[in-house]
Amino acid sequence: MHSFTAALRAHGGVARAADLAHDQSGQRALRRAHSRGELSRLRRGVYALPELDADIRLAAAVGGRIAGVSALRHHGLWAPPGARSPLHVEVADDVQERPAEAQGRTVLIHWLPAGSRPRFGVAPLEAALARAANDLPLPFAVAVLDSALRAAPLTPVELQFLAAGWRPQARAAAALADERSESxxxxxxxxxxxxxxxxxxxxxxxxxxxxxxxxxxxxxxxxxxxxxxxxxxxxxxxxxxxxxxxxxxxxxxxxxxxxxxxxxxxxxxxxxxxxxxxxxxxxxxxxxxx
CATH class of the missing domain: 3.40.960.10 (VSR Endonuclease)
Structure with missing residues (x-):
């Protein structure tokens, strides 16, 4: 008896078929679970729990993970007005099918090196901060980093260490971040x-x-x-x-x-x-x- 629901939860709610079923029997069971409505098929070879967050579902449907500004709320951080659109998605360049068009939603694709993990879900905090701080206007970028110092397990010293490897615009924002800020x-x-x-x-x-x-x-x-x-x-x-x-x-x-x-x-x-x-x-x- 295959427990795909538990396996998907272990993968953050979305995973490739190859990570859920390792033989032909498992693949058949996976298709049956999908036909019964227990799983959602987002794209060829990618399945998700039906209750998965809508943004994470869309990101997986185009082949990747939520990134940058779009990932902030998932990490419990402040996000600027209008952060829900467009949806920023990071896709590994070893994805066999090019990202599909998202119906009714603007999606910005950012390419990642092959093998980047996690493939789906939400980009890690460090990656999300680096991209958001580079993409946003300076006042918004600083507000995001202030919120990371306030809400995340990140110290000012750790932020400056991370920022040393960021692009110049993101480093400039990190230099102005202040842990005392409360909103x-x-x-x-x-x-x-x-x-x-x-x-x-x-x-x-x-x-x-x-x-x-x-x-x-x-x-x-x-x-x-x-x-x-x-x-x-x-x-x-x-x-x-x-x-x-x-x-x-x-x-x-x-x-x-x-x-x-x-x-x-x-x-x-x-x-x-x-x-x-x-x-x-x-x-x-x-x-x-x-």
Whole structure:
């Protein structure tokens, strides 16, 4: 009795027939399991569990594994807006059949050396980070790497070691990664400000409590809080933010609270606002004799 379901689970939900059945009897049993609907046939000689993730199914159907930006969510990392399309797929160049056209979905093919593993499923974390950091604009690439330092078992030293072998654009992103960043929005805005010549410190301590921190601090007086859409949707969060902002402004701080949409839909607008405050010198406390 062949247990193809267990074998497929051991392979991450998708595998070649040759890895599931090693003789003619096994091949016949495999075809019978497919005819009973226990398995899905994605392409010639490739089978999957019916409940397999749709993106992984499509990647396997064209002959490879999810890669780069498309692999980020599978590793529990931050992904930029629009990361679900196109689907990035890595295909080994020993695939006998050229990748098929994906119906109704744009797929970008990246070729890998023959024998690359895993053939299907999701690219390993290191490979996904290297490709995403190279393909994305710098602010997004840094946000991805920040999230890897935050969520993955990866230290800053390990990231720099990995990045030594990356392409120049990806290495530049790794050089700016900061483990203190707590959200993709915060990371993106930090890099956008840096590109405008404005230094912003992530997760700076605040004088209103032992654990109070600002998402970004410019100078010693301008605080920037980067709110998510989910955060704004809760009235209790909004009230707490207003009370916190009032306490900080009473101490002489300036508080900006751009939301997700402002950062991603109008990045130039929020950068211009910060730049105007900096140009006036309002981001710095008054100093005696100045």
């Amino acid at each position: 993709g929005t915060e990371s993106v805005l930090r890099v956008l400000l840096r590109e405008a010549g404005i230094q912003a410190t992530p997760q700076a301590s605040l004088p209103i409590g032992d654990f109070a921190r600002a998402d970004l601090l410019v100078g010693d007086r301008l605080l920037i809080e980067c709110d998510s859409e989910a955060h704004h949707a809760e009235p209790a969060n909004r009230r707490a933010d207003l009370r916190r902002d009032e306490s900080l402004m009473a101490l002489g701080f300036i508080v900006l609270r751009p939301d997700y949409r402002q950062v991603f839909d109008d990045p130039a607008g929020i950068v211009a606002t910060v730049a105007a405050i900096v140009a006036r010198g309002d981001h710095l406390s008054a100093r005696p004799g100045v």
